[in-house]
Amino acid sequence: MSNDGYWFQAPPVSTRIPLPPAEPVVELVDITIDGRTVQAPKTSTILDVTRSLGIDTPTLCFLENLTPVNVCRICVVELTGARTLVPACSRKIEAGMVIQTDSPRVRLARKMVLEFLGSSVDLSTAPQAQSYIERYDAKPDRYGPRKESARTHDHAEAVDGTKARTTQVPVKIDNDLYVRDYSKCILCYKCVEACGTDAQNTFAIAVAGRGFQSHISTEADVPLPDSACVYCGNCIGVCPTGALMFKSEFDMRAAGTWDESKQTQTDTICSFCGVGCTLTLHVQDNSIVKVTSPLDVEVTHGHLCIKGRFGYQYVQNRDE
Numbered sequence: 001m002s003n004d005g006y007w008f009q010a011p012p013v014s015t016r017i018p019l020p021p022a023e024p025v026v027e028l029v030d031i032t033i034d035g036r037t038v039q040a041p042k043t044s045t046i047l048d049v050t051r052s053l054g055i056d057t058p059t060l061c062f063l064e065n066l067t068p069v070n071v072c073r074i075c076v077v078e079l080t081g082a083r084t085l086v087p088a089c090s091r092k093i094e095a096g097m098v099i100q101t102d103s104p105r106v107r108l109a110r111k112m113v114l115e116f117l118g119s120s121v122d123l124s125t126a127p128q129a130q131s132y133i134e135r136y137d138a139k140p141d142r143y144g145p146r147k148e149s150a151r152t153h154d155h156a157e158a159v160d161g162t163k164a165r166t167t168q169v170p171v172k173i174d175n176d177l178y179v180r181d182y183s184k185c186i187l188c189y190k191c192v193e194a195c196g197t198d199a200q201n202t203f204a205i206a207v208a209g210r211g212f213q214s215h216i217s218t219e220a221d222v223p224l225p226d227s228a229c230v231y232c233g234n235c236i237g238v239c240p241t242g243a244l245m246f247k248s249e250f251d252m253r254a255a256g257t258w259d260e261s262k263q264t265q266t267d268t269i270c271s272f273c274g275v276g277c278t279l280t281l282h283v284q285d286n287s288i289v290k291v292t293s294p295l296d297v298e299v300t301h302g303h304l305c306i307k308g309r310f311g312y313q314y315v316q317n318r319d320e
């Protein structure tokens with residue numbers, strides 16, 4: 001080592017200016033949808049393309065912030081050369097595909113899905129499904145009147161063939177935050193995905209049983225407070241039918257005071273920690289009645305924790 005104090009020499013300055021990484025090249029392919037030939041990125045799904053063309057393809061089990069599971073089959077379209085209809089929500093496009101989104105076969109398939117669901121599931125708090133029933137002129141009643149029961153475990157009852165079999169089961173009210181009414185469940189799996197790897201990674205719920213007996217359940221069907229549930233409410237946030245519902249909404253509906261026409265929605269940032277999740281406060285009669293989160297905000301893509309979802313009571317602890 002030198003003793004002159006200048007033994008260290010800085011490396012020469014590079015003359016090469018660093019460049020940003022190249023944009024990935026996404027191949028465009030030609031496909032024909034309803035007689036229109038269009039170009040779209042090869043990574044797109046059929047649903048991506050139909051939406052970009054303004055074609056309103058119905059979906060029930062698909063949500064932008066969840067992995068497609070292809071269980072409801074309401075989004076099916078006709079693909080020339082394919083033996084079966086294909087689910088638009090998950091099928092990736094390929095060059096030369098010829099697709100029909102509103103053929104008689106597609107309409108019949110969607111109508112049958114809706115008739116099966118409408119005959120067996122209580123869709124009274126599922127406006128999206130109801131609008132599809134109207135659009136496809138589905139007639140759930142053709143399987144006979146819904147079998148009325150005192151919400152016993154109807155799944156297990158024998159059916160005499162004169163009435164439509166339903167999924168009626170007693171409402172589960174076992175905690176102060178949310179209610180589970182699986183008579184309204186269409187088994188779309190969204191709650192299971194949100195509780196699992198798509199958001200919460202808690203795995204408190206899964207599908208149990210087989211065939212018509214299939215249902216969403218906690219481990220060993222224990223009450224929610226005894227399960228692994230951490231009450232993030234992300235399952236409520238994705239449920240398309242109201243089967244999972246804030247207790248506040250459930251109580252107001254039971255009392256006849258729930259009125260969405262009187263509600264406002266205001267976006268704000270959660271004040272509990274530094275993550276900065278966007279909260280949408282649903283307010284009726286100057287009180288917060290439930291909290292959701294927009295899917296298109298990058299911070300959490302619509303998912304929250306227990307504090308953001310349910311910790312709003314302090315806002316309305318006002319001195320009278």
Ligand code: SF4
Pocket residue numbers: 191194195200202203204205228229230231232233234235236
């Ligand atoms: S509240 Fe959260 S942890 Fe509990 S079941 Fe729903 S998604 Fe899972």
Ligand code: SF4
Pocket residue numbers: 184185186187188189190191192216235238239240241242243244
């Ligand atoms: S409870 Fe809701 S989100 Fe879960 S499977 Fe049923 S309908 Fe889908």
Ligand code: FES
Pocket residue numbers: 058059060061062069070071072073074075076087088089090
């Ligand atoms: S929305 Fe595509 S299968 Fe359910």
